[in-house]
Amino acid sequence: MKLTIRKLLIFILAALFLVGCGKKDEEEPTVTQHDFTVEQWADFYDEKNAAKADAANKDDADDDNSGTNEGNSSTDTSDDKNDGEKDNNDEPDDKKTKTTVITIDPGHGGKRTGAIYNKINEKDITLKVAKYARDYLLDNYENVEVYLTREEDKDLDPDLATDLEMRAIIAKDHNSDALVSIHFNASEDHKKTGTYIYVSRREHVAQQCKDLAKAIMKELTDLGLRERAIEQRKSNDMFDETGDPYDYYAINRHCAARNIPGIIVEQCFMDNANDWQYIESEMALKTLGEANAKGIAAYFELVPKSE
């Protein structure tokens, strides 16, 4: 009798263990490869991120309150906690330990070359600059996670509209604090120079976009690039329910729809003899990537790694 009870217990424990393992696998989908089909992405996004998005919205609202209303939030916590903890200044610690998540988007890829000049494809140099920016952030700052929307020369979807939305979906999937899309410019007469940054005009992310853009613009102009503009562009044919136009550029628009400040950094004009110096060598591309990273770090006040 005793033996059978023991056997039964072992059986139940084993069953519970197996169920536990199964659950763990379900709850922790790892999404390191981004070659899902559109439908898979849609399912994945809907099921796993709808709840997360709601929670993130609430967090954002809380963050906003604590940012603009520090006095109130600190009195709230001292009411809730006992007096012994009152003098602890939690906020700087929170800032240091909070992980900042950045998605860097190398523009174009695969069959979409982007601009071509001097036999160089835009898609190839956007990828290099994005990787240099990622490496610089990871090597030099604490508490930062960086994801790329592509690590190799490929499109994210055969359909352009879907390809562009995927980039925002990936950023959202990682709960990114920002998406920075890397591009290079070209002009018809090959005479234009300098940096344009396109930011969302949607109110809930516009200021974050502008401030992030300013920080990156500063680093790029420090390299000697000409500051052209930080611009918001309105869609001609897409409006919200109040009649307010959405963003013209899909990256801005799809990121804003997911509460992510998403900006497009047109680093410089790859078809211009003056700006070519910022592209022509591996070292030059590395410098560009690092400038983008330093701008991101400045905006998010990332803490440099100690030696």
Ligand SMILES: [Zn+2]
């Ligand atoms: Zn481009």
